[in-house]
Amino acid sequence: MENQSTLSLTNLTIGYDPKKILAKEINLEAHEGELISLMGLNGTGKTTLFKTILNEIPCLEGTISTHVSEQKRHEMISAVFTERVSIFGFTVSELIAQGRAPHTNIFGKLSAHDKQVIQEQIHVLNLEQIAQEQIDSLSDGQFQKAMIARALAQETPIILLDEPAAFLDVKNRRMIYKLLSYLAKEKRKTVLVSTHDILFTREYCQKSWVIQNQSIKEMNPSDISESFFD
DSSP: OOOOEEEEEEEEEEETEEEEEEEEEEEEEEETOOOOEOOOOTSSSSSHHHHHHHTTOOOSSSEOOOSSSSGGHHHHHEESSOOOOOSSSSHHHHHHHGGGGGSSSSTOOHHOOOOOHHHHHHHTTTGGTTTTGGGGGGGGHHHHHHHHHHHHTTTTTTHHHHHHEEEEHHHHHHHHHHHHHHHTTTOOOOOEOOOOOOOHHHOHHHHHEEEEEEEEEEEEEGGOOOOGGG
C-alpha cells in the first residue's frame, strides 16, 4: 500500500512580495515515513520555504496542503531553525514542555501523558544531565538538541529541521541523523531536513529536494554530487 501524502506543494512560488525567491512553479509531495533532505546553496530559499510551509510567510502563488485547516497547521507541523533565539527564565525541561502546548487543556496543565512524553524526549536526546539547567547557559550544541527535543515533544506528523546538526560534534550529529531516520521509518513521520551534508542525504534519506535556478526538483539521493552546487 502506498504511503499517505502528508504535504503537497502545488504550483508554488515563494518569496517576499514583490521579490520571488523560488519563482518557478514548485510541485512536490511528501509522504508519511519519508526522510527528505532539502539541499541548496545559502540564500537560495531553504529557510524561506520552511517558513512558508509553516504559514509564517504567505505563498506568492500556488498552495501548500497538509490536509488540515490552516488553523490546525501548528498541530500538524513542528520546526527547528538554526538561528539561536534568546530564551531566559526556563530550564531545558520547561522548554521541552512548551512542545506540549497544543495538547494541554485550556489552563496549560500537563497531564501524566504530557510529562511522560517530555521525559522520553529528554532521554532520547541524552539531556538528563542538563534537564534542570537554564536555557541561556547552554552551549550552541546543547541548545540545538533541546530545541529538537521540544519539536519532538509536539508529536506532529511532519517535522521540519533547518540544519539540525549545524552546531553538533561528530558523535551527536550521528545520533541526530539516526534519530531522524528512526522517526521516519518506525514512527512514520514525514521529516524534511535542510542540510549541506551530501553524505547524510545519501546514507539516510529516501529522496532529496534540490534547489537550483530558483526552482526545486526532486532527486534520488544517490544521484547527488558536489557538482550540483558549484
